[in-house]
Amino acid sequence: MNAPVKVDAYPLPAGDLKKHGIAARQIDHLDALIRQHIAEGRYPGAQIALARHGELLLFRSYGKTAQDAAAAAADDRTLFQMFSQTKVFTSATVWTLIEEGKLSFMDKIADHLPDFAARGKQDITLHQVMSHTGGFPSANVSEATWTDHELMREEVCDFSLDWTPGTRMQYHPRSAHLVQAMVIEAVTGKDYRDAIRERITEPLGIADDVYIGVPEAQDNRCVMISGDGELRDNRRAHRVAGLPSGGGYGTARGITALYQMLLNGGTLHGRRIVSPRLIAYVSKNHTGEMPDAAMGGTPMHRGLGPHVRGESDRIRGLGTIGAPSVFGHGGAGSSYSWADPTSGVSFSYMTNHFAAEPWHTLRLDRIANIVHAAID
Structure with missing residues (x-):
C-alpha cells in the first residue's frame, strides 16, 4: 500500500440547522440520548454528523476514545472503526x-x-x-x-x-x-486500498477523514473498540490491513459526505465520482422480500453496496419511520450511516463499543427515528 499523496480540504461547508429545516428540539433529544448512553456505560464515546443539500449542519463528538478512564476525549479528529460501513467504500x-x-x-x-x-x-x-x-x-x-x-x-x-x-x-x-x-x-493492477483512496476518498476530499488502511502517522487518531464482539481487534496490524469488509476507520463527517455525494447524483461540489443512473441502480432493492438468515430473517432489501429501507415493518438500522427509499449501511455492533433521497439528508452515527443484540438494533432504531423526525 502506498502512502497518501495528498489530502484535500473537507468538501462540505458548514450550514445552519434551522435554515435547512432541521428541528432543534429533535437534535436536543438526540444529544440527550447519546449522553445518556455514555453515562450508562453503553459505550465510551460517539460521533455524529448530519448534512443536507451539500452542507454539514451537525458534527459532534462525545465521551472518550477508549473504555479506559485515562483515555483521551474523543474529538473531531478521532477516527472510529467503521466495521461493515467499509463495505460501501469498497x-x-x-x-x-x-x-x-x-x-x-x-x-x-x-x-x-x-x-x-x-x-x-x-x-x-x-x-x-x-x-x-x-x-x-x-x-x-x-x-x-x-x-x-x-x-x-x-x-x-x-x-x-x-x-x-x-x-x-x-x-x-x-x-x-x-x-x-x-x-x-x-x-x-493496484492494491485495493490505494484504489479506494484514489477513486473515492481523495476525489471527494475526505482522504483525511476516511482510511481503508490507516497510515502510521494517523494511527494515534483511532479509537479502541470495547465490548465482546468477535470482530473487535485493536491491533495495529488490523488497522493497517484495511480489510475491505470491515477494516476502515473514519469520522462521521467523512462518511456523511460520501452519502451527500450519492444524494447529489454522484457529484459533490464539482467533484464527480459516479453517474445518477448508476446510483439509482445500486441503491434500489435487488433482493425483494427475501429473508436474510444472518439478520434473523429480516428482509434486508440489498442494493449493490448499501441496503434499502423498503416497505417492510421490520428493518435494521435505517429507522422504522424512514422513507422507503432511505439507503445506507451499518457497522457491526457499533454504528450506522444513511441517506434519505426524499429530503437530501445524510446522517452518520459512530460509537467505539461492539454492542450485543438486541440492544444494538433497538438503539439504532431510536437514533435514526429521532433524526427522521427532525427533518422538515
Missing part, C-alpha cells in the same frame, strides 16, 4: 470501474479471477456477490493474507460454497467484499 470503487467499462455487474467473477471457478463457483456473477446471493457467506481468509495479497487472492479463489448461488440471500460478512477487493486489484 463497492463504490467497483462502481467507478463499471462506469469505465472495465467491469459489468453481470460479469462472472471468474472472468477476472480465473481460479475463482474452483469448487463450483464458475458461474457466480459480480451482481450475485454484491447482492449477497453468491452462496459463500461463511468464507474468510487467514490473517497471513493481510500483508500478502497474492495469498489473499489464492484463498479467495479457493472459497467453498455453502449453498447454490442465487437461490438464497444471506449476508456475506467478510467474503463478498474480499472478492470485490480482489477483482479491483485484478482490473486496476
Whole structure:
C-alpha cells in the first residue's frame, strides 16, 4: 500500500440547522440520548454528523476514545472503526470501474479471477456477490493474507460454497467484499486500498477523514473498540490491513459526505465520482422480500453496496419511520450511516463499543427515528 499523496480540504461547508429545516428540539433529544448512553456505560464515546443539500449542519463528538478512564476525549479528529460501513467504500470503487467499462455487474467473477471457478463457483456473477446471493457467506481468509495479497487472492479463489448461488440471500460478512477487493486489484493492477483512496476518498476530499488502511502517522487518531464482539481487534496490524469488509476507520463527517455525494447524483461540489443512473441502480432493492438468515430473517432489501429501507415493518438500522427509499449501511455492533433521497439528508452515527443484540438494533432504531423526525 502506498502512502497518501495528498489530502484535500473537507468538501462540505458548514450550514445552519434551522435554515435547512432541521428541528432543534429533535437534535436536543438526540444529544440527550447519546449522553445518556455514555453515562450508562453503553459505550465510551460517539460521533455524529448530519448534512443536507451539500452542507454539514451537525458534527459532534462525545465521551472518550477508549473504555479506559485515562483515555483521551474523543474529538473531531478521532477516527472510529467503521466495521461493515467499509463495505460501501469498497463497492463504490467497483462502481467507478463499471462506469469505465472495465467491469459489468453481470460479469462472472471468474472472468477476472480465473481460479475463482474452483469448487463450483464458475458461474457466480459480480451482481450475485454484491447482492449477497453468491452462496459463500461463511468464507474468510487467514490473517497471513493481510500483508500478502497474492495469498489473499489464492484463498479467495479457493472459497467453498455453502449453498447454490442465487437461490438464497444471506449476508456475506467478510467474503463478498474480499472478492470485490480482489477483482479491483485484478482490473486496476493496484492494491485495493490505494484504489479506494484514489477513486473515492481523495476525489471527494475526505482522504483525511476516511482510511481503508490507516497510515502510521494517523494511527494515534483511532479509537479502541470495547465490548465482546468477535470482530473487535485493536491491533495495529488490523488497522493497517484495511480489510475491505470491515477494516476502515473514519469520522462521521467523512462518511456523511460520501452519502451527500450519492444524494447529489454522484457529484459533490464539482467533484464527480459516479453517474445518477448508476446510483439509482445500486441503491434500489435487488433482493425483494427475501429473508436474510444472518439478520434473523429480516428482509434486508440489498442494493449493490448499501441496503434499502423498503416497505417492510421490520428493518435494521435505517429507522422504522424512514422513507422507503432511505439507503445506507451499518457497522457491526457499533454504528450506522444513511441517506434519505426524499429530503437530501445524510446522517452518520459512530460509537467505539461492539454492542450485543438486541440492544444494538433497538438503539439504532431510536437514533435514526429521532433524526427522521427532525427533518422538515
